[in-house]
Amino acid sequence: MVSADHPVFDPALVGRAHRAVDPLHSQLYFAPEQDEHLSAIGLKPGRMSYFAGRAAPMGAVGAGVVTATFYNFAPSLVAHMIPRAWTIASPERVVAARWDAARASLTRLLGAEAAGSPEVAELGGLLREACDGLSAEGRPLYAGHADLPWPEEPLLVLWHGASLLREHRGDGHVAVLVHAGLSGLEALITHCATGRGFTEPAAKATRGWSDEQWAAGCAALADRGLLDDAGLTEEGAELRARIEVQTDALAADPWLSLGAEKTARVVELGKGLSRTITANGAFGQGIFGR
Template identity: 75%
Template sequence: MVSVDQPTPPLDPKLVARAHRAVEPLHSHMYFAPEHDERFSALGLKPGRMSYFAGRAAPMGAVGAGVVTATFYNFSPSLVAHMIPRAWTLASPEQVVAARFDAARASITRLLGEEVIDSAEFAELAGLLREACDALTPEGRPLYAGHADLPWPGEPVLDLWHAASLLREHRGDGHIAALLHADLSGIEALITHTVTGRGFTEPAAKATRGWSDDEWAAGVAALTERGLIDDGGLTAAGKDLRARIEAETDVLSADPWLALGAETTERVTHLAKGMAGRMVAHGAYPPGVLARS
């Protein structure tokens, strides 16, 4: 035990990043689950981006396109405006939240199976993730704050998914703060990630995020002018900036893992990787999706 006269040892930033990568699929698999499209289509929402925007934004209420653009960050404002607020004329935020939890329950149950869900390890992971969320605070984290206002479901499957969602959105809000600190707009953040080869391909990034060829070219020109991109790749300065963004994101998302401590965080990482691996083995993601994350 650390004495009161000694500083608490810092948590290895690599452990923070590993914990995030292990837990993230427990949430994000749902965007590729057939149950997601089924539940949202039943409400009258179009599968794909309308359902995605409405699903993540619904805990904040019937917000407008500007709020969704701001909190989601790297989507074209015109694409968001094409979907929001129209989505709220088709289904209320309350209906969307309920459908989302229902889809999460169904997809996790299908991908993991009753035996895993009923196991001591699953209950342990759900409890540890909920405990980690006790350290999260809403200041400057609007998307997280909306989700944190939702009551805990009170059943292990959904408590685990809700905790993974809170951790994901809290980290995402911090990542946006790091991007703003780096003076990168939404499209510039997307471009600098895409050219690393670890994100979407350029055509996929444009298509899924709604940016035109002209908007993309303007973003590349601005980044080239700043000396961050050269000949289709990041310059040394660009690589350094992206590294600093990721490091700052880890710092801003460290609180839940600091609260658990290194040993317990390692346990969470081990358990979550096992659950996520089982999901992937049962077809949770299209080929190559996790390789890009």
């Protein structure tokens, strides 16, 4: 929670910092290295590797925990992969393989020289400083990742810091969605409708929702006046805007602790590195909207 002890801080900087840094974490979900390294320990490529990789820091949790914390996946899809994954590889082995995958994917996308650059080390140090003192209360996915020891390699310090900040923000985002009365499916539909999330085909394919389930979710949102045939209604757009503002507020503490000057430096460094990995094909085509 944002503390009154912090000085006045530009709230827009919170969102800018998130957008600058998050691609450095999330690139792994689209990288072939994730499947390569997790398949090497026996997991199936694709969804099993994704679910197990991201959930492993919480331990050998069941499908219900993964569905609740990841929020916008079809429960049947999660249950098909979890807890079966833990009978193939322990969470500890999955975590270790994921470190290797992150190192490999970032090295490829940044280039070996940039991956070992002073800028990577500087950004990693800033992210670690931003994470110092964060509370895990009410943030289960963040808490699991925060229990992991910090790596020593600068490139992995950067990736772990970006991961912690993503999961800390994500746990707060889920709380805001619950408060707004949006189910995981409804949250996904409305985010797609903003044009800034997944495209509808990508959302259905990656999150496991059928056409019938998607249509039912759209109907429920229409009944609430949040969606129509043209997309989000005015009320729906206002709700999504409030959700982002509230999410930024719940994600502000690391940046308030770091301070405006250092946070601006995070944005500068993060943008540069994120542009590089994006230009090198980190996210492919046809996955996201504008």
